[in-house]
Every structure is written in structure tokens, then in C-alpha cells.
Amino acid sequence: MAEKLLAVKGMNDILPPDSARWEWLEDKVRQLMSRYAYRNIRTPILEHTQLFVRGIGEVTDIVEKEMYSFEDRSDKHGDHAHLTMRPENTASVVRAVTEHNLLYEGGKRLYYMGPMFRRERPQRGRYRQFHQIGAEALGFGGPEVDAELILLAVALWKALGLTDWRLEINSLGQPEERAQHRERLIAHLQAHEGLLDEEARRRLHSNPLRILDTKNPAMQAVVESAPRLIDFLGPQSLAHFEALQAILDANGIAWTLNPRLVRGLDYYNLTVFEFVTDRLGAQGTICAGGRYDYLIGQMGGKPAPAVGWALGVERVLELVKELGQGDALPVPDAYAVIPETAALPLALRTLQALRAEGVSVQMHAQAGLGAEGMGSMKSQFKRADASGARFALIFGASELAQGCVAIKPLRAGKDDSLAAQTLQKLDDVAAWAEGLRA
Numbered sequence: 196m197a198e199k200l201l202a203v204k205g206m207n208d209i210l211p212p213d214s215a216r217w218e219w220l221e222d223k224v225r226q227l228m229s230r231y232a233y234r235n236i237r238t239p240i241l242e243h244t245q246l247f248v249r250g251i252g253e254v255t256d257i258v259e260k261e262m263y264s265f266e267d268r269s270d271k272h273g274d275h276a277h278l279t280m281r282p283e284n285t286a287s288v289v290r291a292v293t294e295h296n297l298l299y300e301g302g303k304r305l306y307y308m309g310p311m312f313r314r315e316r317p318q319r320g321r322y323r324q325f326h327q328i329g330a331e332a333l334g335f336g337g338p339e340v341d342a343e344l345i346l347l348a349v350a351l352w353k354a355l356g357l358t359d360w361r362l363e364i365n366s367l368g369q370p371e372e373r374a375q376h377r378e379r380l381i382a383h384l385q386a387h388e389g390l391l392d393e394e395a396r397r398r399l400h401s402n403p404l405r406i407l408d409t410k411n412p413a414m415q416a417v418v419e420s421a422p423r424l425i426d427f428l429g430p431q432s433l434a435h436f437e438a439l440q441a442i443l444d445a446n447g448i449a450w451t452l453n454p455r456l457v458r459g460l461d462y463y464n465l466t467v468f469e470f471v472t473d474r475l476g477a478q479g480t481i482c483a484g485g486r487y488d489y490l491i492g493q494m495g496g497k498p499a500p501a502v503g504w505a506l507g508v509e510r511v512l513e514l515v516k517e518l519g520q521g522d523a524l525p526v527p528d529a530y531a532v533i534p535e536t537a538a539l540p541l542a543l544r545t546l547q548a549l550r551a552e553g554v555s556v557q558m559h560a561q562a563g564l565g566a567e568g569m570g571s572m573k574s575q576f577k578r579a580d581a582s583g584a585r586f587a588l589i590f591g592a593s594e595l596a597q598g599c600v601a602i603k604p605l606r607a608g609k610d611d612s613l614a615a616q617t618l619q620k621l622d623d624v625a626a627w628a629e630g631l632r633a
């Protein structure tokens with residue numbers, strides 16, 4: 196036998212029955228996004244590497260070490276393209292919005308779902324191909340949109356039955372406030388240089404704010420005693436932050452201020468937030484976002500404010516699964532038992548009509564190479580049972596000779612009057628289809 200081929204490490208197949216939970220979540224998301232009037236956007240998985248270098252920032256985990264990048268073969272003009280599989284979707288959304296001039300008539304509310312790629316060490320809740328669902332509101336500068344996005348996420352947790360989360364918020368202020376804080380932060384970190392790990396020392400001058408985000412326990416003390424960015428905010432930044440808090444409070448949303456919340460990406464200002472759970476071990480952040488008022492301008496667009504979040508689908512689904520939500524397995528309404536191949540044309544015509552009436556039907560089909568016939572009635576009924584269907588449709592020769600199909604309830608109790616097998620007319624499917632639908 197030929198050697199079995201396996202998937203790439205850190206990249207997962209999503210198989211039934213788990214895939215049903217994915218679809219369940221995606222349905223909830225679509226419903227909710229439409230209630231908040233967010234519209235779907237789909238951008239390519241491959242983009243020019245430069246998009247992410249500029250959009251995410253050179254001194255970030257993603258751009259420094261996590262991107263899947265390659266040089267494309269030159270086309271007939273001899274152009275090489277440096278391409279990267281998107282590690283996140285905000286930069287692409289900003290590119291698309293700018294490229295197609297979408298903010299021409301005012302702000303846009305957009306959402307996306309799809310795979311992202313990062314070369315990280317695979318572990319629980321951390322994969323190399325993973326999925327994000329994200330919402331972005333572009334062209335709006337007020338705290339009400341920050342609040343709307345947070346309320347949208349909270350509504351999603353509710354729809355998914357998730358209760359074990361907490362919301363952490365912070366404000367990163369504006370660039371000039373960050374610059375003042377940065378000086379004091381560098382001074383503090385330099386004063387304790389002996390306690391910094393290698394990465395922190397490397398980032399001391401390039402991206403000191405990110406050092407506050409460290410997961411290294413040995414550095415917690417230095418980081419906790421560091422000057423807080425929130426103490427450097429001017430009145431305007433504070434007003435924005437307080438207005439957001441007031442809206443959250445009025446909606447009964449509990450939040451905590453985490454002055455060390457700085458987010459992994461470079462482009463944020465003012466509001467940043469994370470939804471965190473304690474149920475997933477070290478990978479406890481299920482959703483993260485914030486305001487990025489300078490990114491559009493930085494990417495060559497006409498400057499416009501924006502805010503958004505992205506959630507990690509695998510992490511959210513692990514939580515959903517742990518709480519026993521979204522577990523209803525899809526089952527067909529009926530299973531078609533077809534004793535002889537001669538019955539196939541009529542059977543398939545009937546099934547087609549049933550499905551057009553909204554009945555879901557699983558058809559028995561020949562196993563193996565197909566020369567062996569339909570299989571015994573016993574084995575067909577075993578399959579019918581295993582499918583979970585409530586009815587078997589039996590396309591036997593004697594039924595067909597009367598222009599009928601037999602309908603046998605598979606799940607009714609013994610003394611149930613519904614347990615009786617009935618005959619139904621093939622040429623009048625619409626009349627009895629409804630009785631089969633769940």
C-alpha cells in the first residue's frame with residue numbers, strides 16, 4: 196500500500212460531526228451581524244507581504260517570526276511578488292476599503308470569517324491555520340462605535356450560551372501621549388535591565404510597550420511596577436474612554452481596567468479590549484480588538500478612524516463544546532431504503548421532489564465498487580437506524596407497482612399509533628412531505 200499522506204502540522208481538518216458546531220456558530224454570527232447592520236467582506240488569503248509589514252508593524256511577533264511568506268514565480272513581465280498568507284484580516288480589510296474607496300459615502304460596518312496563518316508552536320488553542328471572525332467599523336471616530344462592537348460581541352456570547360468570560364479594557368491614548376509614556380517606560384525598564392529577558396532587551400527601544408504584554412513570569416514584577424500609559428492620557432483621550440465605560444455600564448456589562456493591556460499589534464490607539472476566559476488554560480483570550488485611527492492613513496488611504504475586533508473560532512468553539520452547547524447533531528428526516536437497483540430511477544425522482552418540499556433525505560447507496568447491488572434489507576435498515584432518521588422510505592417492487600412508497604417510522608414508541616407503516620402516492624409527494632419534516 197502507498198504511504199498515507201498527512202496534514203501539515205498545526206493545520207487541522209474540521210470533520211463531521213464537529214463541523215456542525217462550526218456551521219451552528221457561523222449561522223449565529225450571520226444572524227447577529229445582520230441585526231447590527233454589519234456587512235460581509237471577503238478578501239484574498241494571499242496579499243503582498245508589504246501589506247502586513249506596514250499594516251501590522253515590523254516589530255511584532257507576527258511580522259518578526261510568524262508569517263508564511265514566499266516569493267512567487269515571476270510572471271511574463273519578470274515581476275517577482277513577495278506574498279504572504281494572511282496572518283490576520285484587518286490590514287486586508289483596510290487595503291480593500293482604500294482600494295475600492297468604500298468610505299466615499301461615509302462609514303462602513305464590515306465583518307469577515309475565515310482562515311488565518313501563523314507559524315507558531317502548535318498547542319492547545321494555538322494552531323498554524325486557525326480561523327477568525329472579525330468585525331470592523333471604519334470611518335467612525337466616536338466611543339459609541341467602540342461600545343457597539345463590544346455589545347455585539349457580548350450578544351454573540353449570549354447567543355452561544357457562553358457565560359464564563361470577562362471583559363478587560365484599556366486606553367492607549369494618542370501617539371503624543373504614548374511618546375511621553377514611552378520615555379518614562381524605557382527609563383524604568385533600563386533601570387531594571389538585569390531582569391529583562393532577551394526579547395525584552397531587544398524590544399527596549401524598538402517597541403517597549405510590547406514588553407508590558409510579556410508572558411514571562413520572571414518579568415512580572417518589573418512590568419507591574421512600570422509607569423502606566425493610562426496615567427499619561429490627556430482630557431480628550433480620557434473623555435473617550437469614560438464615554439465608552441458609561442455605555443457599558445448602562446448596558447450592565449461588567450468590565451475591568453487592565454492598564455497593561457497593550458495588544459500584540461502595533462496599530463492601536465485609544466480603546467483596546469480583550470474578552471478572556473479562565474477555562475482554556477494559557478490560551479484564554481477569545482476575542483481582542485481596539486481602535487486604529489491611524490492605520491488607514493498609514494496604508495495610503497484618506498485618513499479615517501476605525502475600530503474592530505477579531506475572535507478566535509477554535510478557542511470559542513472549545514468553550515462552546517465544554518459547556519455542551521451546539522451539540523445537536525444534524526440528522527436527516529428520512530432514510531431511503533432501495534431494495535433493488537431497478538427502483539433507482541423512480542426512487543431518485545421521488546427523493547428529488549421530497550427535498551424540494553424541504554424534507555432532508557439520506558439515500559441508501561451501493562457500498563464498494565457498485566457491482567454488488569444495493570445490499571440486504573437488513574443491512575439497509577441498520578444504516579437507516581444509524582443515520583438517526585425518524586422515517587424509512589421503502590422503495591420496494593410491490594409498493595412501486597402500486598405507484599407508492601412505504602413509510603416506516605423508526606423512532607416511534609411501541610404502542611404509538613404513529614408506529615404503523617403507511618403507503619403514500621409517488622405522484623402526490625407534496626401532500627405527505629410535510630408529515631416527514633422535523
Ligand code: ATP
Binds near residue numbers: 320323327508
Ligand atoms: P495571543 O496573545 O494568544 O498570541 P494575539 O494577540 O496574537 O493572541 P490576535 O492577533 O489579537 O491574537 O488575534 C485575535 C484572536 O485570534 C486571539 O484572541 C485568539 O483568540 C485568536 N488567535 C490568535 N492566534 C491564534 C492561533 N495561532 N491559533 C488559534 N487562535 C489564535
Ligand code: MG
Binds near residue numbers: 256459
Ligand atoms: Mg500571537
